[in-house]
Amino acid sequence: MSTRSPAAHASGVSVSGGAAVLLALVLTALAWCLLVPGLLRAQALPVSEDCVSCHLKLPDARLSQPAESYPNDIHSQIGLGCLSCHGSGGSDVLDPAMGFLHAPERKNIPALCGRCHSDGAFMRQFDPSLRTDQVAEYWTSVHGKLLRSENDTSVATCVDCHPAHDIRAPSDPTSSVYPKNVPQTCGRCHSDPKRMAGRGIPTDQVAKYTSSVHGKLLLEKGDVSAPVCNTCHGNHGAAPPGLSSVRNVCGNCHTVMAENFDQSGHERLFADQDLPGCATCHNHHDIQPASDEMLVSRTETVCRKCHEEADTAGMQFLEIKGVLDSLTHAADSAREVLDHAENLGMEVSTALFELQDVTNAETRSRNAIHTFSAAAVRKEAAPGFEVTSNALTRGDDALAEHTYRREGLAVFTLFVLLLMTGLILKIRAGESEEARDEQHSSS
Amino acid sequence: MAANGEGNGGGRGAAGGTTEARGLRGVVANVIAWLDDRVGFSALKPLIKKKEVPIHKHSFWYYIGGMALFLFLLQVATGIMLLIYYRPSAEGAFESVQFLMSDVRFGWLIRSIHSWGANLMIFMAFVHLFSVMLMKAYRKPRELTWMTGVGLLFAALFLGFTGYLLPWNTLAFFATRVGTEIPGVLPVVGPFFREILRGGDDVSGATLTRFFAFHVSFLPAVAFGLIGIHVLLVQKHGMSVPPSVEAQGGAKRSIKFFPQFLMRDLVGWLAAMAMLAAVAAFWPAHLGVKADPFAAAPAGIRPEWYFMFMFQTLKLLPAEILGIEGELVGIGAFGIAGVILFLVPFLDRPKPGAKPGKLWTYLTYGAMVYIIVLTWWGYAASPTN
Known part of the structure; x- marks a missing residue:
């Protein structure tokens, strides 16, 4: 026969049921003893501010420096705290066993960053255009x-x-x-x-x-x-970039040159010879501004690797230089004449403006160098020669007009002086006549 | 007659020429008579014959007014020629002037004479003003002659101001922006005046078209009206003799206006023409760079020389004078000076019988020195200061 305690009685719980409750209470107390210290610790260090406030005071620069610089970090500015990276999945617990991450090992860094940066859904909330x-x-x-x-x-x-x-x-x-x-x-x-x-x-x-x-x-x-x-x-x-990719790399910006280079057929030949495309003539890290002089030096150094001295194909560069030199000289001559005319007060601004078109022709001609064909360069230079010829004509016309104006001024001045002399003589004659009349009337 | 002529041998040519001359003269005389019957201009003959010019040691200054008139007419003539090519729009103005200067036969000459002639005309107008002031030629009964003359000077200045913008180049654009900003500081009416001048909040194509309208229609009409009254009054009252000459009993002699004085005038006009042609040939009017309203203002924007003394004064004034904005005080002072200038004949009135006072002579010299010094200072000062 079972007996009930008053309390149990009062509660209507049997003795066997009371033992179960007691067991539950014991287990609960045990669980509390185990968990409370951990919970207290978690409550003490849950947020980034707490990391920073402590780390700033640490004497070891390795530990204090991150706290100093992090406020300027882009992650801090969008609201991500220390535990976003160090908390492994957002856990606020500092215990490594609970997922806290100390300074990650170098080999793990890509994966750590990639946790967010490779997650399109996650990154989209900050910047949908980020890769x-x-x-x-x-x-x-x-x-x-x-x-x-x-x-x-x-x-x-x-x-x-x-x-x-x-x-x-x-x-x-x-x-x-x-x-x-x-x-x-x-x-x-x-x-x-x-x-x-x-x-x-x-x-x-x-x-x-x-x-x-x-x-x-x-x-x-x-x-x-x-x-x-x-x-x-x-x-x-x-x-x-691989040797065969150099043309593609440079061609991203220098599109026209790359296309011309393709047309020349040299892209394949260079690749066959293990020559690094554009860098063969222009080098890579120390790329200097291209000059027309390179046409001569490259003929000597680069072209001779395949072409003989008397080889007309190899001599194309020298012919190209001749075309470019002629165009530059023609432009300089026209500009000099127009500048001279402008300094003399002649209105040649339109001609000077039109002469600027020669720059286009010069640029296009120099781009055409990459075809390795003198005929192609000459074709691109032709509009430039036309521009310089027109400009030179206008400059010469302006200078001739300037001379004409001087001559016209001389003739006009002479005419005016003659008129003035005639008038002055007429005035004098009138004055003399007047004086004679006065004399006559007084006598 | 024919037989007689045929029998006259070698004398035939000369006789024929005389007959032709007589015939031509006769035709001209007939045309004049025909016109006179209908217009009646022979009534002017006595007026022309009557007009005499006193000769004394200050007579030289009489030629200045005629010179200013000649230059004005030259401006009208060259201005009309420029109108043939000029396009009054922000899109076409600069290009049309550029075309005129580079491609139109003698276009450069016409524009250069118009540009230099404007400067010379305003200079002559100033010289005429000061010579008239110093000779006290505004005394009774010439008050209206003086007032129309001052009105003409203001019209000439406004013509210069409006014409400066028309080539639509950078310098003119920004100088006009500064120039039209100045009246804007006037209380109450300032912003209204500025908007009237500009045709909007800022200098734009609308400003160009209204400046063009002012320059070629309104102001020339006003100037022609004032010149008509001015010349008519000069004709009515004759040339004024300065008090110093009057004190010595007046001019000892005089010459007829027509043809003696007019021929002397012509000599001066021809000299002015030759000088303008030379200046135009050696220093053709500058065109500059097309105005870009979105570009930054170039350093050292300056007005035309005849506004420089006012511009420099405004630059020198402190930001605040007696609690009033310095620029406003300056504009007010120039406004009052303009009104005083207009009213000089009524302010300089010696008592009957008394000798003319020297106050206005000293004021005139003071004004001349002020204008010259401030103009020089304006050009000598650093443009960015």
């Missing part, structure tokens, strides 16, 4: 391949170009990937002989680029549309 294939591209780069296949953690990963905790938008002039800062960012590794030791690649690319036509345009003139390292090498998928 989400950076990590995929990275694995195709030289950096990514070395990291993955050779576990080479000294290669660049995301944070080497986008410094962790201080990442800025590429359009921000203080960003490490703002066009003007890209050479410096790449050069941090690629210009460092120690880092590049054993890799078999030079370390003078940035120095060469800085002195190149593109480098000067970007770094001295501030033209951020000028090509920089990643324009030719790709950014996340950074790799040297």
